[in-house]
Amino acid sequence: MTVESRGHLNPGAPEVTLDRAPIGLDDLVRWVWTARWDVPPGRTVRQRVLQYPAFNLVTDPVTATLHGPRTGVDVRELAGRSWVVGVLLRPGATPLFTATAPAALRGTAEEVRGAPVAELTAAVAAGDPAATVRDWLAPLADRVTDAGRLVNRACALAESRADVLRADQLAELVGVAPRTLERLVRGHIGLTPLWLIECRRLQHAAAVLRTDPGTALAGLAADLGYADQAHFTRRYRAVLGETPGATRQAARAAG
Structure with missing residues (x-):
């Protein structure tokens, strides 16, 4: 379903769709969100977000990264056609994904090794990335x-x-x-x-x-x-x- 995130400060751009869904791993994950955009050549769409105070696992067609929260607005310029799948983590999940002190990742990111990037790419094409994320993360749920x-x-x-x-x-x-x-x-x-x-x-x-x-x-x-x-x-x-x-x-x- 297409939704409006409370942290998304300028929703409604017709070139961008945002979907999100819970996946049942409540101690670990708040929801999985997918952003897709298709921006005509020569244009960009500016997205402003005041992030929830939590970490996000973000996968694009190339890599997966763990993004620390920001205490200011995050601005992204979207161009062309692409997608990202994000996992809004519960705070208790953070130590399971990084040995870096959380304060050191505030406003920045680091690569996540072992993420099923190819599988998520296929799942986005099939329209169901949440199931792939659930299969990936379910073994970690009992470690919170x-x-x-x-x-x-x-x-x-x-x-x-x-x-x-x-x-x-x-x-x-x-x-x-x-x-x-x-x-x-x-x-x-x-x-x-x-x-x-x-x-x-x-x-x-x-x-x-x-x-x-x-x-x-x-x-x-x-x-x-x-x-x-x-x-x-x-x-x-x-x-x-x-x-x-x-x-x-x-x-x-x-x-």
Whole structure:
């Protein structure tokens, strides 16, 4: 099915389709996503994404790489005709794919050895890459540790609980001390618990401004728990590279 990712800041380009599906390995994988594009010669399509705070396994027709999360917008220029298959990993899965410290991979990538690139290429052509990914990763599912599952839960709560605005609140929900949560989250995704919360707020803000550009900024800032509109605007611009007003203006122009 074609879907809209909350992290995808400018969906709707007719040259690009995005599909995603869960594969039943819930401790290991959040979902498998496939992006396909067919851009006429001489043109490019610019895609802006505020990534979920997790690692992605990304396979294209040539290679497979493990991508660390970014704390800013990732911009890709798509041209020609191609595809990628991505696996949005649960945080607890990260140590199973790399010996590199997660913080060292933040905003960068490294090659994944042993990935079934040829098999995934054939699966994309057949229209069912998720089944191939499931067969590839299923043997790893039982290797996620209790600490990894705790970080999985913390990330899920940070994303789903709009009332959680501080890292100590998140630590209390998962039943550990704030310093313990900080150590575990950094050890699995190279980010802080506070960023889990901030990412949720800014992804939500961007989605609201895109789909309902008439939303009052002061009210949105308050709903998201920012001290005031000025604080919200500063954080939004620092991470997304534009002001909330610019996002709203672009949405109005596109509509």
